[in-house]
Amino acid sequence: MNGNAIRVRGLRKSFGDVHALAGIDLDVRAGTVLGLLGHNGAGKTTLIRVLATVTPPTAGTAEVAGFDVSDQGLEVRRRIGLTGQFAALDEHLSGFANLVLIARLLGAGTGEARRRATELVEMFDLGDAARRRAGTYSGGMRRRIDLAASLVARPSVLFLDEPTTGLDPVGRQVLWDAVRKLVADGTTVLLTTQYLDEADQLADRIAVLDGGRVVAEGTAAELKATTGSRSLHITLAEGSEPGAAARALRDAGFSPVADGGNPRTVVVPVAEAADLVEVVRALVDGHTDIADLVFTEPTLDDVYMSLARPGTRAAADGGKSG
Amino acid sequence: MTGTVAERDAWRGGSTLGQLRTLTARQFRIVYGDRRVAFFSLLQPVIMLLLFSQVFGRMANPEVFPRGVRYIDYLAPALLVTTAIGSAQGAGLGLVRDMESGMVVRFRSLPVRLPLVLVARSLTDLVRVGLQMLAVLGCALLLLDFRPDGGAPGVLAAMLLSLVVAWSLIWVFLALGAWLRSIEVLASIGFLAVFPLMFASSAFVPLELLPRWLRIVATVNPLTYGVEASRELALGWGAGATAVAAVAASLGLTAVMAMVAVAGFRRPPGEGSTRSARRARLRAAARQQQDDEQQEAQAGQQPAALRDAPLDLAHRLPRQGPDEGVEGGPHQGARERGGKET
Numbered sequence: 001m002n003g004n005a006i007r008v009r010g011l012r013k014s015f016g017d018v019h020a021l022a023g024i025d026l027d028v029r030a031g032t033v034l035g036l037l038g039h040n041g042a043g044k045t046t047l048i049r050v051l052a053t054v055t056p057p058t059a060g061t062a063e064v065a066g067f068d069v070s071d072q073g074l075e076v077r078r079r080i081g082l083t084g085q086f087a088a089l090d091e092h093l094s095g096f097a098n099l100v101l102i103a104r105l106l107g108a109g110t111g112e113a114r115r116r117a118t119e120l121v122e123m124f125d126l127g128d129a130a131r132r133r134a135g136t137y138s139g140g141m142r143r144r145i146d147l148a149a150s151l152v153a154r155p156s157v158l159f160l161d162e163p164t165t166g167l168d169p170v171g172r173q174v175l176w177d178a179v180r181k182l183v184a185d186g187t188t189v190l191l192t193t194q195y196l197d198e199a200d201q202l203a204d205r206i207a208v209l210d211g212g213r214v215v216a217e218g219t220a221a222e223l224k225a226t227t228g229s230r231s232l233h234i235t236l237a238e239g240s241e242p243g244a245a246a247r248a249l250r251d252a253g254f255s256p257v258a259d260g261g262n263p264r265t266v267v268v269p270v271a272e273a274a275d276l277v278e279v280v281r282a283l284v285d286g287h288t289d290i291a292d293l294v295f296t297e298p299t300l301d302d303v304y305m306s307l308a309r310p311g312t313r314a315a316a317d318g319g320k321s322g
Numbered sequence: 323m324t325g326t327v328a329e330r331d332a333w334r335g336g337s338t339l340g341q342l343r344t345l346t347a348r349q350f351r352i353v354y355g356d357r358r359v360a361f362f363s364l365l366q367p368v369i370m371l372l373l374f375s376q377v378f379g380r381m382a383n384p385e386v387f388p389r390g391v392r393y394i395d396y397l398a399p400a401l402l403v404t405t406a407i408g409s410a411q412g413a414g415l416g417l418v419r420d421m422e423s424g425m426v427v428r429f430r431s432l433p434v435r436l437p438l439v440l441v442a443r444s445l446t447d448l449v450r451v452g453l454q455m456l457a458v459l460g461c462a463l464l465l466l467d468f469r470p471d472g473g474a475p476g477v478l479a480a481m482l483l484s485l486v487v488a489w490s491l492i493w494v495f496l497a498l499g500a501w502l503r504s505i506e507v508l509a510s511i512g513f514l515a516v517f518p519l520m521f522a523s524s525a526f527v528p529l530e531l532l533p534r535w536l537r538i539v540a541t542v543n544p545l546t547y548g549v550e551a552s553r554e555l556a557l558g559w560g561a562g563a564t565a566v567a568a569v570a571a572s573l574g575l576t577a578v579m580a581m582v583a584v585a586g587f588r589r590p591p592g593e594g595s596t597r598s599a600r601r602a603r604l605r606a607a608a609r610q611q612q613d614d615e616q617q618e619a620q621a622g623q624q625p626a627a628l629r630d631a632p633l634d635l636a637h638r639l640p641r642q643g644p645d646e647g648v649e650g651g652p653h654q655g656a657r658e659r660g661g662k663e664t
Contacts (some may be wrong), residue, residue: 052431055590074433078334082431087426092352104344105434107336149428153333177504 004063005188006159011060013046013212020046022212023060028190028205030156033183035203036192037303044192045085046160050076052082056288063155065188068246080152084291085165088146091135095126095145097133102152120148122173124178140171147175149184151158158182160191164198176202196303216303218223223303232268232279232298233259237289242266248286264291335433345434345442352416353446363412363450364457367405371398371458374526375466380385391557395470398462399480400525400549405454406488407519407545411512413447414495417587418505427591428629436585440500444492451488455481472558473554480556484567487548490572493579500586518543545570 005251006028021043049055050123052066053073056086067075072238082254089098096117097306121130124144128139134145147163160179179202183189197255199206200220208216208223216223236245245266249256254275259265268279276295283290336344356362375394382393418438420426429439459477470477499508522532522539523546529537540546549598551568554560 049590050408054427054430074335077431077433079429082428084424084427088353089429092355093348097351099414101344101348102432105336105341105429105432106333107340108333153432216452230512239423309634 003030004028005065006034006190007063008047008051009061011050011062012058013043013055013056020212021050024209024212024214026207026217028032028188030188031183031186032069032204033179033189033191033202035199035206036209037191037196037199037206038209039193039194040164042209044209046162046188046212047209048082048159048192052080052159053077054082069090074121078153079156081153081155082176083143083150083160083163085160085161089142090135091133093134094122094132095130095134095137095141095148098145098149099152101129102149106153110235116152120151124148125174139166143167143171144174147178148264157186157188157190160189162192162194164193164195172198179261183206212322224297226303230270230273230295232270232276233265233292233294234268234279234283234290235262235265235292235298237291240288244286245283245288248282249279252282254279284315330470338435338438339527341435342438344443346445347437347444349416349442349446350449353450357502359527363409364454366408367401367454367458368461371401371461372407374401375462378526386531389557389559392469394462394466394468396553397526397559398458398466399470399477399552401458402455402481402556403485403487403545403548403552404520404523404525405452406484406491407439408515409447409451409454410488410491410495411451411508411516413443413492414499414508414512416447417443417496417499418503418508421499421591422505430590440496440580440583440587444489444496447492448485448489451492452481452485455484470556470558472556476556476558479562479565480552483555483569484548484552486569487552489577490579493576493583497579497583497586500583500589503510518546523549547571 004027006026008024011021011024011026012019022257024043025046026034036044036047045053045224050057051062051069053069053076056070061070063069064076065079067079068134069076089095090101092145093101099117099120100113103116104110108116117130121127124147126141126148129141130145134142137145138320141162143166147160150158150160158179163179164175167175176198179189181189189202191202203220204218205217207214216226218226234245236242243266244255249266249268254268254270257267257269259267270276272280280290280293335341375397378397379393382396384390384392384481387393387396420439420443427441429436459468459481472480495508495512498511502511518539520526522536523543525545526541529546530542532540547564548568551562551565554564555562
């Protein structure tokens, strides 16, 4: 399969007067991973549900694996796997029986279905636990069985809606490895996440969703570049006033920013390493004592914070006018 | 990836019959997977039979009953029909639970014919009702000296008729479940429906003994006719004209309710047209907004010193058109989040 596995044009989805998707354009090349970043309510789940034909779009078109989600839903469903935010398992059945159930629904014979279930149980290292009732599983177990369930059909396009939310680090690693293996076999993956390292690790391209729109799209490197610069994280010594430091830096032509985590830290975006000298001089001239100074490359966190959090925008507005 | 493509083409959705079999087997495992639940569901109608026959049996003067039948002979055929209501309600509740578990979302993303999920459910519950009826009959015959004049063929016919009635009631509750999508609402409707339908009928006493207004209610209660038909067959009264009418009415109701249920079930999740679903979404949106504001308040406390400083945060703004962005703030986000993830 060449070209785009997912093609979205002008996609809208409204629930009454609530516009969950307000015009989305998106392409995902076959055999790649697109990471969808966004805060809760940005429209990630709605987008996934529309693409997985669970919910029809209000307007616009979307093609998945070459088929239109509105007109050729059955063909789309034959080629996709979906792992939702809330594990969709039959709690009364064992994990193994859940996998067999789905294989049987897809048309596999009893023997084939059991073989495929066994394969997936091994792939996800589920072991004996797969024989227990799904209702007794821990969060991590449920997630893994749920992902396994979406893979029964060997889908060519896989939708993962926050697949690692609630997983411990080991569980995440197992899941990431599984996704990488699938992509190596040619599967296209659309993954929503709130974890930036996850997008950084897995995604070939990243789209940032906000208010039902794609507000930025590109590779991780491209997105990091849009935040402009590398930055200096300066932690001030006791007795130095952050406000005064910020004023001194502004007078020197820099644009300091508050660090969300530490009230004593000022973040200064800089164009090149040589600016370091200017920054330090400005601070020293402003009678500010520096306790610590770290030079950092932009992270996806910076991208996320700047693009996908309405709260930041409101705060930014307050800062600007105040 | 030539090899994998061939494999991928293998499973594209099973046949209708195959899917129905698989889905029905799944429902059976849910309903009978826990033996305790199965046991108590069988016990329930038996208890009803024992209680009613013992509490009212002594009081019941054969002369007030048509043709002077004994109370147990009057009661048992009626209980075959009334047993169906409880199970039908259970079918609706089970469907809603399935929809809430996310399992239905999974089915929607698979090449599964959605109406089959409902058909499988109705068949499973029909079998459960059948077993309950057998328990009632067994107990009545063995313990309570149930000796209907219709004999074995009459009792068998009464049971078949009751199953037809039960199937239509199951579809009524599946339709309610598929549209209301709320366990609470369905349970309260169930309570309201079950008791009046059962008692404002000729199931336990002849219509003539009811107060006038209740007799009117019982006369329009469709269950009365199911009860009468079952009684006619089991006790060998009449030629079965009531039974034919009851079967026809039940099949008609089944057809209509099945269409209603499928239409309701096909509606995508999160798009309940009912007011309660809409209110629930709005509540969720409001909660989310509160959470956001709290988070912001907490986040705002720490870097107070810097927030007050005239920092230039403009570069953090998203590159967006002038029509949106800053002013939208948290409220805009909250509105947008309203409809999703429900």
